[in-house]
Every structure is written in structure tokens, then in C-alpha cells.
Amino acid sequence: MPSFMRKISCKMIVSALLAVTVGVSLLEIQTPVSAALPASTSLSDKSEGAAADLNDTAQLTAFIDGIMNVHLDNFKIPGAVISIVKDGQVLLAKGYGHSNLEEGKLVDPRTNLFRIASTTKLFTWTAVMQLVEQGKLDLDTDVNTYLKTVKIPKTYPQPVTMRHLLTHTAGFEEGGVGYQITTDPTKLPVSISDTLSKHRLALVRPPGEMMSYSNYGAALAGLIVEEISGIDYNDFIQNNIFNPLDMKYATVHEPVPASLEPYVVLGYARENGQFVTKPLTFEGGFRPAGSGSVSAVDMAHFMIAHLQNGRYGDQQILKPETAKLMHAPAFKFDKRLPAMDLGFYELRMNGLRVIAHGGADTLFNTELYLVPDKQIGIFVSYSGGEGGTAAAGLAKAFFDRYYPAQVGKLPAVSAELENAVPKYAGSYQFTRRNHSEIDKFFSFLSQISVSVSDNRLSIGSGAEQQIYAPIEPNLFQEVGGTHQIGFRTNASGKVTHLLLDILPEMPLEPTPLLDQPKFWLPLLGISAILFITVLIGLAYRRREIKELPKAQKWAVRLSAATSAWALVTLIATYVVVLNMDQLDRLSRITASLNLYLFMPVILVGLTVAILALSVMAWKNQYWTVLKRVHYTLVALSAVVMSLFYYHWNLLGWQFG
Structure with missing residues (x-):
């Protein structure tokens, strides 16, 4: 997965759910953009002064040393590596x-293998383009023409093409709970085709309509490389990319070959103030999307080849016209914003067009930036700690020093444009999410809230708040900065999508009411309060309840049982599901998760029973009218919770 995501932490926000269970109504809990992005990506400070000389390698080294050493200390990173190239040379x-x-081993940029996660996709996309230039693949042909063991269902009239896979516009939902990665090397190797056949992801939007970053799509591309070439994916990458580029310390094999094992960088997590070794993660059948382990010097060779239109030394891994096609915009959300190329995504850094790709797993963070117009490439990778934040900070510092940009004044705009600003406010969710499996629940509370004030849009809060002013229709400029956000609207002017230029491969779309926390949290809070009143009433009215007729007594007991079970299930949803470690969530279906999933099913049974007894209570005039109303509200609260679990795919064992 890309490292900006890159990751939205549900844990941080889900504490709100516990607050709700004791009656606190939190109406506006949304994930701020700062939860999705490193704070250091903000370019709100003006760059000043003349550009430094990048060719002064002694000065460059001292500059990078200062940044990296501070980052390792501040962000608790045990090891890191960087390579910078310019004009075909390693600077x-x-x-x-x-x-x-x-063992006290220091990082060696020549030999040490860092896990590069999704940056591996650049090898896969390069392999695809090699087959395109050989005439074995066509970018605009239905991929089912090439697939032999896996077929994509014809959900929409439009076929999925290679261009769609390379631009992440095929329309697949996201998935991975229980199967995306493994830490057990004895389960390897596994077949790409078997994995993709077993774990099929649905098409949820027409191909070519909108980007939705997809590991599944990249794995499909790797399978196509394998099946069309007749060569195992691992061997194809080795023979057609690594060998020609003299990348001796690079592999997509999992685990790495025995000859390279001594050079593997260990992964660490921070526990009780100390670094603790953790098992490496493996992509298995999804390896075309993220199995690479590479040294910084070897990645320098790869960057030079792409910057020189496929050439490294006397080797040509891509024809110049193929490389230029790969680096050119292939899908544009908006012509004024960074585009998606064929495999690379574009960024704007201080006015420069950068083509890039990042990657992150539970232990490593990687970024690769290429500036074709300046013939510059940067590769940086970190083991453990807050590597994503460190990488963003390093990139900002580098471009501010060597290619400083002055922040200009915002242009004057018409009153009509300013008056239209409120229509852009609201809740937005990433197109990259799940719709049909248990994975869907992990997008609950993971949205971005865009608010409006004084004809400006605001994202985030506090010190990390970013303010955007309108500059053109559907386009906003960061106040005091260089970043932009853009919107798509339909024929009637209604907003359909949002794109932040710092996440060009991750569009968002308006969040439907049923997916919004502000819809569910108050309902869950009110329900929890009603359940608690039932339990309190049971404790205070024990004698009175004992004197009730048998039917009424059982109705009260059912109400208490339903209330207790609903509250326990709600708490278990936080403790077992939303509090799951990311590694556990993506690598296996835990026993606790399997057991937990019985709880919503039982709750539905109790809900049906209490609804039936609610009808009987009114029909037979149990208790007072006020108590019957309370009983009915409790039954409806159970319905609300059952619908919550149904909507978020927690009702049953809906694994991919």
C-alpha cells in the first residue's frame, strides 16, 4: 500500500465509540486530513533565498546527513537509506x-535490502510496458483476452484493460482482511493465479471512470506478465529488469534467496521505549504489488534507467518512446491537477512535475521521486518508526533547498465563485475502500471533513489545519502555501469527487449519509443509553418484576438480556475488531474475530424476539403506557444496532 495512507488510524478515532456507549453524543467525529497525511507534507512556509548547488556533493551529503540523523532520532527509526541521482550519475x-x-550492523547502501512494499509496482508496470512494446500486450484490449486462469466478471459493459490497471481505474473495491500478507515463510511460495482466484474482489464502478488504488489490479498485471510471457513473474523481473540494470542486491522473491539473506534489513517496532525485532511481512500471491527487497544503490540504477528513457549504461530496458509514454499523463482527474501516469503518479513540488511511487508495510516506509525535467531521482527507505512522516519531511526540505518556490498572492475571484464555496463542504471518503466484505467496517470513521468559513474551505484542525481559497471553478489554492485541491461536479453542479494534489492517486467522493459517523454515532449512543436504563431498572425493580405475571416477567428478562448482549457486542466491536493490530487484520482470521462474529448474529435473534414481545405488550396491555413505550424504544434500539452490523458487513462471516 502507498505510504501516505498512508494510513488512516481507526484506533485513534474509535475511542469515540466507547464514549458513545456511556451516552456521550459526538455528532461531528471525522478523520481530519492530518490523520491521513504526515504533518510535514504541509508547505505553508514560504521558501526564501537562492537555490543551493546540487552538484556540490559535499554540501549535499552534509545537508542530507543532518536531516536523516534528526529524523532517525525524532521519529524513532532504527535504520534508513537514501540514494540521489542526477544526469545519469549517483550523487x-x-x-x-x-x-x-x-549484531550492531550498520546500514550499507550498496548491499542492504530494504522492503519497498508498493514501490515494487514500478517493476511490475515496467514489465508490462516491456511486453507492450514487444506487441504481446495492448493497453486498450480487454485483459480477459490475456488472462488464462482468472477471469474478471463482466459487471459493466466496459471491459477492464491494461491501461485501467496501470492507472488504477479498473474499478475494483479494496480488500485484504485475513489474506493480504503473511509472516510465515513456510506458506511460501504461493501461486499468483491461485491467490487471485480464491480472493476475488468485486468491480464497484465502471472501468475508466475514476481512480481507486488497487493492489489486486497490480497483482492481476503481474499475473498477465507471467501468463503472456510464459515466464514466472519473479524470473521475468530478474531477467528483464534486475540483470540488465546490474541490480545484484534486488529481488521480488519471498523469502529472499539464500544468497541475499545475509543482507536483509530487519524490521523493528518500538515497545516500552526499545526496538523489538518483528517478523517480516510477505505478499505471497500479491507479490507483483509489493514483494520487492532492494538496496539503495540498485534503486539508483533503476531510477537512472527511467530518467534516461529506459537506458542504463549500454542496456536499454525500454525503448525511449515506451518510457516517455509510461511517464506521460494517462488519466486526469482535472487537467489543472497532477495526473496518473502509466504506473507512476504525479506530484507537484515547488512548481516541478515529479513522478513518484511510495510503499509501506507494517515495518518499512519507502518513497521514490523522479524529476524528469531536471534528471533527478531520490529513493529513500526507512525501517520502523514514523518513516512516512520522515520521507515527506525530507522531500520538502530537499526541494525547498535546491528548488525553492515563492508563494504568490491568491488571485482575485468573482463574487459568484466565492458564493459557490459552501457546496463543496461535507464529508468525503476515499474511493479506495471495500463494499462487499468485512473489510468495509475498517472505513467506518475514516473520512475527511471539509468545512467552510468566510468563503474558504478548511481541512484538518488545530496546528495542522489547512485553509483553501477558490481560484477557479472547482479549484482551490492553499492559503499561504502551494498545494491545491480540486473537485468534480456533474451536469447539475453537484460535487461528485474531491482530489488533493498531495494524494493524486487517492480521490475521494461524498460520503452517503448511511456511511457517515454523524448518522450512526448518535443512534448508537441513544441506543446504548436505553440499554443501560434497562439494566439499571432491572437492578432497582427486582422485587416488582418477581411479582409480574409469567409472560410479562419473561418479556422484561428478554429486554435485559438483549440490552446486556447489545452493550457487550458494542464494546467487543471496539476491543476485537477496531482495535485489531494491522498485521493480525491483514494476515489471518483470528479466533477472537471468528468468535466475535457470533455476537451480532445472536443479537439479531434477540432483536426478532423482543420485537415480537413488543407487539404482544401492546396487544395485551402489559404494564403502563410509559413502560410499553420504553420497551418498544429498547426493541427499536436493538433494531438500530442490528442494522449497523448489517450495513457494515459484520453480520455473518463475510471474508474475502
């Missing part, structure tokens, strides 16, 4: 920290 390749803390 800098250096390691920082340790590759193995226990």
Missing part, C-alpha cells in the same frame, strides 16, 4: 542507523 548513496541492532 549520494548512504545508509543511516542499523540494519541489525542485535
